Amino acid sequence: MSPSTPGAPASPAGPRTSPPANALFEYVLRLGDDRLVLGHRMAEWCGHGPILEEDIALSNIALDLTGQAAALLALAGEIEGAGRSEDALAYFRDETAFRNALITELPTGDFGFTIVRQFFFDAYSLLLWDVIAKGGHAKLAALAAKSLKEDTYHLRHSSEWVRKLGDGTPESHARAQAAVDALWRFTGELFERDAIDDAAAAAGVAVDHAALAAQWRELVEGVLREATLVVPAAPGAMVTGGRRGRHTEHLGHLLAEMQIVARSHPGASW
Amino acid sequence: MTPTSAAPTAEDARVAAFEARIAAGESIEPKDWMPERYRKQLIRMMSQHAHSEVVGMLPEGNWITRAPSLRRKMSLIAKVQDEGGHGLYIYCGAETLGVDRHDLVEQLLNGTAKYSSIFNYPTLSWADMGVIGWLVDGAAIVNQTILAKTSYGPYARAMIRICKEENFHKRQGYEIVTTLARGTPAQRAMVQDAVNRFWWPSLMMFGPSDTDSPNSGELLRWKVKRKTNDELRQRFVNLTIPQVQAVELTVPDPDLHYDATSGNWEFGAIDWTEFNQVIRGNGPCNKERLDARRAAHEDGQWVREAATAYAEKHASRATEAA
Numbered sequence: 001m002s003p004s005t006p007g008a009p010a011s012p013a014g015p016r017t018s019p020p021a022n023a024l025f026e027y028v029l030r031l032g033d034d035r036l037v038l039g040h041r042m043a044e045w046c047g048h049g050p051i052l053e054e055d056i057a058l059s060n061i062a063l064d065l066t067g068q069a070a071a072l073l074a075l076a077g078e079i080e081g082a083g084r085s086e087d088a089l090a091y092f093r094d095e096t097a098f099r100n101a102l103i104t105e106l107p108t109g110d111f112g113f114t115i116v117r118q119f120f121f122d123a124y125s126l127l128l129w130d131v132i133a134k135g136g137h138a139k140l141a142a143l144a145a146k147s148l149k150e151d152t153y154h155l156r157h158s159s160e161w162v163r164k165l166g167d168g169t170p171e172s173h174a175r176a177q178a179a180v181d182a183l184w185r186f187t188g189e190l191f192e193r194d195a196i197d198d199a200a201a202a203a204g205v206a207v208d209h210a211a212l213a214a215q216w217r218e219l220v221e222g223v224l225r226e227a228t229l230v231v232p233a234a235p236g237a238m239v240t241g242g243r244r245g246r247h248t249e250h251l252g253h254l255l256a257e258m259q260i261v262a263r264s265h266p267g268a269s270w
Numbered sequence: 271m272t273p274t275s276a277a278p279t280a281e282d283a284r285v286a287a288f289e290a291r292i293a294a295g296e297s298i299e300p301k302d303w304m305p306e307r308y309r310k311q312l313i314r315m316m317s318q319h320a321h322s323e324v325v326g327m328l329p330e331g332n333w334i335t336r337a338p339s340l341r342r343k344m345s346l347i348a349k350v351q352d353e354g355g356h357g358l359y360i361y362c363g364a365e366t367l368g369v370d371r372h373d374l375v376e377q378l379l380n381g382t383a384k385y386s387s388i389f390n391y392p393t394l395s396w397a398d399m400g401v402i403g404w405l406v407d408g409a410a411i412v413n414q415t416i417l418a419k420t421s422y423g424p425y426a427r428a429m430i431r432i433c434k435e436e437n438f439h440k441r442q443g444y445e446i447v448t449t450l451a452r453g454t455p456a457q458r459a460m461v462q463d464a465v466n467r468f469w470w471p472s473l474m475m476f477g478p479s480d481t482d483s484p485n486s487g488e489l490l491r492w493k494v495k496r497k498t499n500d501e502l503r504q505r506f507v508n509l510t511i512p513q514v515q516a517v518e519l520t521v522p523d524p525d526l527h528y529d530a531t532s533g534n535w536e537f538g539a540i541d542w543t544e545f546n547q548v549i550r551g552n553g554p555c556n557k558e559r560l561d562a563r564r565a566a567h568e569d570g571q572w573v574r575e576a577a578t579a580y581a582e583k584h585a586s587r588a589t590e591a592a
Contacts, residue, residue, distance in 0.1 A: 036340075043334045043343075046350050047327035048562065050570025052358050055327070059351035063344055070340040087339045111573045167583065168576025175572065261338040261396050268454050270338040270396075270446075 023199030025080040026099065028140065029089070030196070030243055032072030033100035036090055037251070038121060039065030040258055044108050054111075057157055061118070064150040071143050091262035095252045096245040103186035105242070105251040109179070112165050112172065116179035119158035123219045124190045126151045127212055136204025159223045166227025173228065180224065181232045188238030191216070196243070292493050297423040300366035308492055309367050311485065312422050315494065316364040317374045321385035323357035324378075325559050329393040330402060338396055345442055346399060352435050359432070363424040379564050387545065388471050390553030397450050397457070397464035403443015405465075405472040405510065411436045412506045413476065421493035444513065451517040465514070466522045473537070474545045476503040482542075504534055511535045 042062035049055035073086035103121065108114050129151060133144035165176040191213035201207070221231060241247065262270075285305055291298070298304055327350050334350065337343035361371040377383035388406055393399070411433060418429035450461035477483060477499040489495040497505075514521055525538030547553065 040335060043347055046334055046347065047331035047354075048566045048569075050566070050573035052324065052354055052361075054570075054573075056351055056354040056358065059347055059354065063347045063351065066340060066344050066347065070344065073340075087341075090340055091338070111570065164580040165573070165576050168580045169572065171572050172576030172579075257335050261336050265338070265454060265456060268338075268457055269449060270342055 022080055023196050024137075024203045024205075025076055026196045027200035027203075027205060028072055028076040028079060030099040030101075032069050032076055032086075032089070033098050034104050034121075034125075035065040035072065036069035037098070037100040037254065038104040038118075039063075039069055040254060041104065041106075041108050042114070042118070045114065050111055058114075061154050061157070064147075064154065068143070068147050068150070075139055075143065087262070091259045095247055095255055098242070098245060098247065098251060098255070100242050100247075100251075101186070101189045102239060102242040102248050103183060103189065105248060105254060106183075106186070107250055110175060112175035113179040113182070115158055115161045115165060116176060117183055118154065119162045119223070120183060120187055120220065121190075122151055122155040122158050123216055123223075124187075124212075126155050127215050127219070128207065131207050131212070132205060135206060140205060162223055162229070163227045166224070166229040176227065177229050180229055181235075184232050184235045185237065185239050187216075189240040189242060192240060192243065194243065289491070292421050292491075296421075297426060298421050299423045307488065308494070311489060311492075311494055312425065313364055313367050313369055316360055316367070316425055317369075317377070318384050318386070320357045320360035320364060320374065321378045321383055322389065323353045323360065325385045325389045325563065327353050327357075328559055328562050329389055329391070329555075330399060332393050333396060333399050336396065337399075342399075342446070349403070349439050349442065352439070356432050356435070359428055360425075363428045366424045375567070379560070379567055381551070381560060384549070386475060387548040387553060388468075388475050389559060390548050390556045391467065391471050392555050392558075394467070395460045395464060397447070397461040398468070400443050400446030400450060400461060401464040401468045403439050404447050404513070405443075405468050406475070407436050407440040407443060408510060409472050409475045409506050411440060412502050412509070416496045416502065419493075419496050447519075448517055451519055462519055465519050469521045469523070470541065470544075471548075473503055473507070473540055474548075476500070476506065478542070478545070479540075507535045507537055508533075 039062050042058055042065060045055070045058040046062065047055060049058055069090070070086050073089045077084040077086060077089055103117060106113075106117065109117075126148065129144040129148040133141050133148055135141050135144075162176065165172040167173070191209045193209040197207065197209065224231060284303055288298075288304060288308075298308075330346060330350050330353075334343065334346050337346050361374060364374060365371055374383065378385065388409075393402070414429045414433050414436060418426055418433055420426045420429070447461055450457040452458075480486060480498045480500045483499050486495065486498060490498070511521070511526070523538045525536070527536055528534075529536045548556065551557075
């Protein structure tokens, strides 16, 4: 607050950002929300895949992500210590309290968009889990080790499809490239570092974001090259905000659907 | 395929030998000789079954994004995924009879193949996820437990595996029903409404009455079917009514009563007009279900073409490299 002259009206000056009370809670929330929201998007494919085998594979990925989210949100609630369960966190927060990266909340788009988004995320997630699994927070490390196995399969699945689509037909190539172009500007957010990451590092979750970004870029560019796809030459500015609760317009609609039954019956058990 | 040059007497002898094997309780395997009628009946039943699994993903898929807890969301995704797996498994089983899965899918999409009429009813509340698991999977289990003893080996083995998962789905469904029935007044009303909507369609899942079932006689003789539609329907009602009582719900049948002599729960008349309407494509969601399958197929065309093109390119590159 700025000092005010006696007799002058009180100034509504506030801090630029409110510092989070519990940084590790916020950090785990980010991990959980990424997977909750992406798992939700993936589950939208259930019954609508391009081939039955893919219906099963996409459902399986949705299931893994939702399972990871449930475990992470339960851990977040435990760290917070305010008695909020994973369901309370998933179903009774508004969109500004969600901490997922924007890339996870974008609508499913076509199969190419879904696959490229998943590929970008899988590559990031696998590299991140590898670091966290070796980190100093025991519970989180255990979750990371389990998720690492699932994400290894996810990355194999998504990268195989990136190759098939990129190096398939002219149409599939064009669609996959369009997805890479559209999604690229959302990838920077995954590697941003802020005070929450610093605090998490102090609590034993030390992630070198610059190194992670370099490894990601190498992995992603390798697969894109094999798929005859290219990183956009002029990608434009990266879009961010999800980690601070500043989302795209899509998240509100997703949550409206996800939370409708739970919120219509507050206090009910399911 | 049966050689057409075979003399009728030789054919008759082969049918007699085939029927003797069936009568002796042997199972028929893909490479065994079988009458064309037997093959056709099995292709019809297995493809209808596979289509039902795949179309059945839609009414439940409708609630995945609104599941009210993470645990319920995960089990619903897993259930719908299982149904896709069952579909795939049964399509593969049907292929052992010399048909191509893509032709079977084409028959579903062009409306010439049937699937279980139950999936042409809409899912209107979360309680439907419980009631479908309980009643619809429950009815399917009654059918499939018997089908696990069917004379065609690959189908019988598929049913044994599938029944295990269906039993799990049924328990899961009944657990949702129990939770809602013991929940708030709104939850209880929701689950009662779902039972009211799905009760009669579940009874219709066993197919027309025996007096009006065109395929039953031959199927029973060949042990493709082991019990009649009406026997299975009665068995389902007898199993289910105590479960209805346990959660203090009702079924929408004022004529339902227990008959001490037969030990059966006797139920009222089934509205076969409704059944026939749904079978003919005039159910509440027939169009929506087929439209959704067609849209998935058409939207997936470029993906399938890409996979084929990629496989061909890499096969030819591997040949060049060799």
